């Protein structure tokens with residue numbers, strides 16, 4: 001791939017140094033070809049750790065963990081909803097105990113027919129406050145990663161404006177890991193979002209997104225680097241941005257994964273998936 005100066009700047013922001021053949025660089029950009037003292041290493045074995053949420057703050061009140069005796073989410077009904085009805089169903093959801101501790105639900109953001117759909121894990125504190133996914137530190141890294149591919153969450157055409165959603169629509173208290181039952185109860189909403197967007201590629205970020213979509217407990221390191229399918233839609237697995245903030249050495253791998261996703265879209269051409 002060839003990179004514009006803006007994309008190079010974004011990659012530097014991500015901590016990734018892109019090497020270009022000298023002939024590929026305009027004179028004004030030549031300084032960019034000088035290696036930085038600390039380029040991101042690329043060699044990590046298949047047992048690389050998977051994303052885990054940040055350590056919980058100590059004084060957070062814990063919500064009751066049980067989801068027993070709560071109304072279930074009716075998959076068949078959810079599967080018929082349009083965007084406004086789905087948004088309302090999520091906003092009113094009381095299917096698990098997370099509804100007791102959330103400030104608000106975090107539905108999703110972006111183009112309703114985006115070519116790219118990013119699926120994360122669960123809202124954190126900032127997302128719970130703002131009602132939008134990935135607005136904290138991990139979100140800033142995600143935005144930089146997207147910008148390096150000329151993608152954005154801001155309004156734009158469907159090939160540029162992505163759609164971002166989480167596997168869970170409510171914040172687990174203290175940013176603890178989602179519980180299996182919470183994931184199961186929330187899943188129909190994500191399934192419907194993917195059906196409505198009909199993206200050309202899904203990028204699943206982190207262990208819980210991957211578990212929910214691919215139904216596997218395999219580590220990210222074993223699943224990344226190839227194209228999976230979710231309900232007929234190509235799906236690429238990568239590390240969660242929060243994990244990358246803790247393990248910047250793996251940013252280069254995440255970049256490779258995004259480039260693989262871009263190739264999938266390029267191969268589809270105008271025809272779609």
Ligand code: URA
Nearest residue numbers: 120121122123133134
């Ligand atoms: N991590 C996620 O997976 N999603 C968010 O919205 C924020 C952090």
